[in-house]
Amino acid sequence: MDVILFLIFAAIAVVCGLNVVIQSHPISSAISLIGVMGALAVLYLLLGAEFLAAAQVIVYAGAVMVLFVFVIMLLNAGAEIRHGRSLIAQVLGIPLLFTFLGLMLYFVQHMLPGTPDVHFGGFKHGTALDVGRALFTQYLLPFEVVSVLILIAILGAVVLAQKEME
Amino acid sequence: MPGVPLSWYLILSAVLFSLGVAGFLLRRNVITVFMSIELMLNGVNLSFIAFSYQWKQVNGHIFSFFVMVVAAAEAAVGLAIILTVFKNRSTLNIDEVSSLKD
Numbered sequence: 008m009d010v011i012l013f014l015i016f017a018a019i020a021v022v023c024g025l026n027v028v029i030q031s032h033p034i035s036s037a038i039s040l041i042g043v044m045g046a047l048a049v050l051y052l053l054l055g056a057e058f059l060a061a062a063q064v065i066v067y068a069g070a071v072m073v074l075f076v077f078v079i080m081l082l083n084a085g086a087e088i089r090h091g092r093s094l095i096a097q098v099l100g101i102p103l104l105f106t107f108l109g110l111m112l113y114f115v116q117h118m119l120p121g122t123p124d125v126h127f128g129g130f131k132h133g134t135a136l137d138v139g140r141a142l143f144t145q146y147l148l149p150f151e152v153v154s155v156l157i158l159i160a161i162l163g164a165v166v167l168a169q170k171e172m173e
Numbered sequence: 174m175p176g177v178p179l180s181w182y183l184i185l186s187a188v189l190f191s192l193g194v195a196g197f198l199l200r201r202n203v204i205t206v207f208m209s210i211e212l213m214l215n216g217v218n219l220s221f222i223a224f225s226y227q228w229k230q231v232n233g234h235i236f237s238f239f240v241m242v243v244a245a246a247e248a249a250v251g252l253a254i255i256l257t258v259f260k261n262r263s264t265l266n267i268d269e270v271s272s273l274k275d
Contacts, residue, residue, distance in 0.1 A: 013177045017185045024189050027212055028196040033204045036196075040208050043189070047215055050182070054226045059218075059234055059241075066241050071211065071248045078252045079204055082259050087202040087266065096198075104195050111187040115180055122227060124176030130226045133234055141231045142238070153242050160246035167253035 009127055012053060020046040031086045033079045037072060044068040055130035058138045182223035189216030203258070203265050207251055214244050 023042035030036045044067045051060040142150050189212060196209030218237045225233025255265075262270055 009177050010175060013181065017181070020185065021188055021192075024192040024212060027205075027208060028192055028199065033202055033208075036205050036208055040212060043212065043215060047219060050185075050219060051222055053177075054182070054222050056222045056225070056234055056237075059222060059237055062238065062241060063218075066245055067211075067215070071245055074248055074252055075204065075208060078255060082204075082256070082265065084202065084204060084265055087200070087205070089201065100198065104191060104198075107194065108187060108191040111191070112184055115183045115187060119180055119183070122179035125179055125182065125223075125226060126176040129176075130229055132229070132231050133225075137231050138234050138238065141235055146235050149239065153239060157242065157246055160249050164249040164253040167250070167257050 009053065009125065012127075013050070013125075016046040016049045016053075019043075020050070031089070033084045033087075034076065037075050037079060040075075041068050041072050044072070053127050054125060054133075055128070056133040058133060058135045179223055179227055183220055186216045186220040186223065189213075189219065192216075201266050201268055203255055203267050203270070206267060207248075207255070211244060211248070214240055 020043050023039040023046065026039035027036045027043065030039065044063060048060045048063040048068070051057075051063060193209045193211075193213030193216060196212060197206055200206050200209065218240055221233040221237040221240070223233075225231065225237075258270060259265060264270065
């Protein structure tokens with residue numbers, strides 16, 4: 008059951024991820040990216056990360072992607088025009104990418120030879136209680152710093168958008 | 174009942190990251206380039222949570238949570254910058270916003 012669920016949602020994630028790269032219209036890419044994020048939320052649940060699965064759906068698939076779709080519609084972005092890129096990129100781009108992927112897979116296989124199997128329910132400390140406890144004891148300072156970062160980001164976005172309005 | 178090997182999750186994470194790199198390098202629309210960055214961040218988040226499962230610790234979840242927060246902040250500021258660039262240049266093509274290069 009675990010394997011079947013993993014394979015289904017991994018396939019959805021990879022197909023939607025490919026679609027993000029292939030589609031020429033930004034709105035199709037955005038919808039595909041929402042598919043990737045939904046599939047990843049299910050995989051987080053399989054790994055026992057309930058809180059992050061909920062946060063993934065709310066923050067990523069909800070807030071961030073709505074922002075993306077909103078900007079695409081605001082700017083009336085059409086399909087992108089593809090014109091000639093450099094010869095090096097045409098010849099070496101795809102092989103280099105596969106080399107990169109192959110190297111990563113090689114390292115995964117050789118640095119982690121005997122990893123344990125993942126069973127649903129094998130890790131029960133991903134609840135909001137456990138994440139919150141770690142966040143407000145051990146990681147209290149980063150949490151406060153990141154709240155300042157969010158404040159700065161809000162101010163920056165408001166200032167930039169205001170400049171745009173004038 | 175057989176479980177899923179942990180390395181499958183890491184392989185999926187590597188594939189998603191590579192797709193993000195491909196989109197970042199191949200696409201010419203600035204919004205799609207930005208979405209490819211989000212795809213890369215998602216791939217990395219998956220490997221954080223997989224390692225968190227392996228070590229039976231919640232720390233990976235915290236890192237993943239911070240990545241999510243930073244990605245949300247980055248999306249807000251980045252899209253505001255895209256709006257400003259579009260206002261000044263009336264284009265979303267990154268090849269036409271290369272005056273720093275010339």
